Amino acid sequence: MHKEQVFTYHSNQEVLDAAIDIIQERFKRTAIFTNVDDTKIFLACKMANYSREVFSVLLLDSQHQLLEYKELFFGTIDSASVYPREIAKAALESNAVAVILAHNHPSGIAEPSQADIAITEKIRRALSLIDIxxxxxxxxxxxxxxLAERGYL
Structure with a gap:
């Protein structure tokens, strides 16, 4: 006989956090990250409600299946310092073959800035040196x- 787990939540945020954990677990080790629309949904669930900039990375295996989702850098309401070395370190530690970068704009406007485009290229060049x-x-x-759909990658 299957016994259901009973959870007690104290806030709406706890409910949302639990739902995000369930979504992340279901996305792990599936080929979902070959589809940009599904990837956008996953990242929106993880990052849309932050009040400050957060920069994360999806670490993927050779089949583009999720090895790990990591939030690496935390900033202010309109910027975050990002270090390619730390992204490379996380990718190597998880044995990732590919990555998808992500960050949120707390303003709600998802247009890439020149700084977003520049850091993407800097990270891409750094990771390409180690075959990621x-x-x-x-x-x-x-x-x-x-940014890939926009032709920046």
Whole structure:
């Protein structure tokens, strides 16, 4: 006989956090990250409600299945310092073959800035030296923008 777990939540945020954990577990080790629309949905669930900029990375295996989702850098309401070395370190530690970069814009406007485009290229170049592909950089706001779809990768 299957016994259901009973959870007690004290806030709406705890409910949302639990739902995000369930979504992340279901996305792990599936080929979902070959589809940009599904990737945008996953990242929106993870990042849309932050009040400050957060820069994360999806670490992927050779089949583009999720090895790990990591939030690496935390900033202010309109910027975050990002270090390619730390992204490379996380990718090597997880034995990732490819990555998808992501960050949120707390303003809700998901248009890439020149700084977003420049850091994406800097990270792409750094990771390519160690044979790790940068597949995309998705900006999360009220909608989501893929830099690969825009031709920046």
């Amino acid at each position: 592909r940068t597949l995309d950089h998705i900006i999360v706001g009220k909608s989501q923008t893929s």
